[in-house]
Amino acid sequence: MTRFKKLTTPALIAAAFLAGIFFILLGSNFFGLGDRVAPESEAKHATALVAGDTEIREDLDLEDAFIKVAEQVNPTVVQIMIEKVIEAPANPFPVNPFEGTPFEDFFAPFRAPRGQGGNGQPREFHQRGLGSGVLLRNDGYIVTNNHVVTDADEVKVRLSNGDVYDAEVVGTDTFTDLAVIHIDANALPAISLGDSDELRVGQWVMAFGSPLSEELQNTVTAGIISAVGRYSSTGESVQNYIQTDAAINPGNSGGPLVDLHGRLVGINTAIYSQTGGYQGIGFAVPVNTVHDIAEQLIAHGKVRRARLGVQYTAASPALIEALDLPRGAAQVMSVVEGSAADKAGIKEGDVITAVDGKPLTNSLELSTLIAAMKPGQKVEITLNRAGEEKTVTVTLGASEEETAEAASAAKPSTRGDIEKQLGFSYTDLTPDLAKQFGYDEDARGVLITRVDAESDAYRDANLRAGQLIVEVNKQPVRNVRDFERIYHDLEPGATFLVRVRRPDLNGSILTALTKPKS
Numbered sequence: 001m002t003r004f005k006k007l008t009t010p011a012l013i014a015a016a017f018l019a020g021i022f023f024i025l026l027g028s029n030f031f032g033l034g035d036r037v038a039p040e041s042e043a044k045h046a047t048a049l050v051a052g053d054t055e056i057r058e059d060l061d062l063e064d065a066f067i068k069v070a071e072q073v074n075p076t077v078v079q080i081m082i083e084k085v086i087e088a089p090a091n092p093f094p095v096n097p098f099e100g101t102p103f104e105d106f107f108a109p110f111r112a113p114r115g116q117g118g119n120g121q122p123r124e125f126h127q128r129g130l131g132s133g134v135l136l137r138n139d140g141y142i143v144t145n146n147h148v149v150t151d152a153d154e155v156k157v158r159l160s161n162g163d164v165y166d167a168e169v170v171g172t173d174t175f176t177d178l179a180v181i182h183i184d185a186n187a188l189p190a191i192s193l194g195d196s197d198e199l200r201v202g203q204w205v206m207a208f209g210s211p212l213s214e215e216l217q218n219t220v221t222a223g224i225i226s227a228v229g230r231y232s233s234t235g236e237s238v239q240n241y242i243q244t245d246a247a248i249n250p251g252n253s254g255g256p257l258v259d260l261h262g263r264l265v266g267i268n269t270a271i272y273s274q275t276g277g278y279q280g281i282g283f284a285v286p287v288n289t290v291h292d293i294a295e296q297l298i299a300h301g302k303v304r305r306a307r308l309g310v311q312y313t314a315a316s317p318a319l320i321e322a323l324d325l326p327r328g329a330a331q332v333m334s335v336v337e338g339s340a341a342d343k344a345g346i347k348e349g350d351v352i353t354a355v356d357g358k359p360l361t362n363s364l365e366l367s368t369l370i371a372a373m374k375p376g377q378k379v380e381i382t383l384n385r386a387g388e389e390k391t392v393t394v395t396l397g398a399s400e401e402e403t404a405e406a407a408s409a410a411k412p413s414t415r416g417d418i419e420k421q422l423g424f425s426y427t428d429l430t431p432d433l434a435k436q437f438g439y440d441e442d443a444r445g446v447l448i449t450r451v452d453a454e455s456d457a458y459r460d461a462n463l464r465a466g467q468l469i470v471e472v473n474k475q476p477v478r479n480v481r482d483f484e485r486i487y488h489d490l491e492p493g494a495t496f497l498v499r500v501r502r503p504d505l506n507g508s509i510l511t512a513l514t515k516p517k518s
Helices: 004-032 032-036 039-076 104-110 287-300 316-323 340-344 365-371 400-408 415-424 431-437 480-489
Strands: 075-087 122-135 139-144 153-160 165-172 177-184 204-210 217-232 237-244 256-258 263-271 282-288 310-314 328-333 351-355 376-384 388-395 426-427 446-451 466-471 497-502 508-514
Touching: 039 075, 039 204, 075 139, 122 204, 122 431, 139 217, 139 263, 139 287, 153 497, 165 287, 177 287, 204 263, 217 365, 237 263, 237 431, 256 400, 263 287, 282 287, 310 508, 328 340, 340 388, 351 466, 388 497, 415 426, 415 480, 446 480, 466 480
Parallel strands: none
Antiparallel strands: 075 122, 075 153, 122 139, 139 177, 153 165, 165 177, 204 217, 204 256, 217 237, 237 282, 256 263, 263 282, 310 328, 328 351, 351 376, 376 388, 426 446, 446 466, 466 497, 497 508
């Protein structure tokens, strides 16, 4: 018996242990407890699957938004094709001296096409350009960039359905680089307008247009608002831009930038690039500016903007800290005699800190705020004079542009008149012409396209086709409008200095011309 007990005791213990496990498993299955003891890893996996579904759904929602906006906006986007007739210098080889010899083909590239440039006559060639635009109204009014249509001899518009129309330039505004053109069509789809004051950094936007070539019409790219209030100054023109990383390339100019509701928030205008292509930094004119300018161009063919009458610069950081000024404070360098600022008592050395109670965040904001107002409008200018703050009420005057137009109204002369008087033809230096004639792409001035060999400009002033006029009568010339304004102001019979550049020289050459007495 003793031996039996020694043999069975371990066996009994093992049997009891196995029986206990059996009953635990049986009970858990019977009472449904198995679901409560699922491995923790399986629970986490199930949670991950639910979260993943949500992420996928959100991605699909965003994708749907992009698709719907593209479908809504694309019919309002147009492709703009322009053509300019440019006169080039006469071909120096009107006749092929090797005609009929084995060298005839070698010489051919230096000859003008038959009937062009022969016998010392200037050649004409057709320069074509491409841009984009968007339908503002269903009766055919389209907004685009000024630089897309400026000096164009022919403008055509292709709609998204492929229909092509001749277009008329209604008005242009170089200050904002905006233009309105019109096609003879009705019942067209028009874009809805947003509010650029409500834009936020990080907000999704989409850019539309025809980048690089006609074949890429109605291209859509997406990105975010990278920044707002990007101020840029070019001469007297100051612009407040929207910055975006939505891809914008040459040809996109004038196309719409829209939000995810399909509303216009800006007009694509410029890119920042060291290569000439997309590098993630694009700029658009805010829609609030676009709407104001377009309305004026449609109604009057031009823009009326106010003028304060001061030259200014950004206040130094030391001055801002010493006087506790807003970071965008603008220090007055000079006041134009008789201007609105002069009449209101603004003086040289004053620091302008706010306009109508709004503190300046950037000194260049002063120009954009004033330019958005109308002549005769009253505005409160807050300024700091030697540590003392004061506010003056200014009745704004008219822009220099309007003043110049009024002054020259009694003695109008067209470009043809000026070309006949001076003996040469001229045009704005466009990026394409700059590349063709060997100038830097950021060069500015008036390009001489042809000079009459019998004129004083050719014989005495040594002016030649391909030279760039950069200064007239000691005043800078950035474009044809500058050149003609300065010329109009000269007295008949006056001799004036002209500074020109040549692409093969680093510096400039000074010469002189005389305005005819009659």
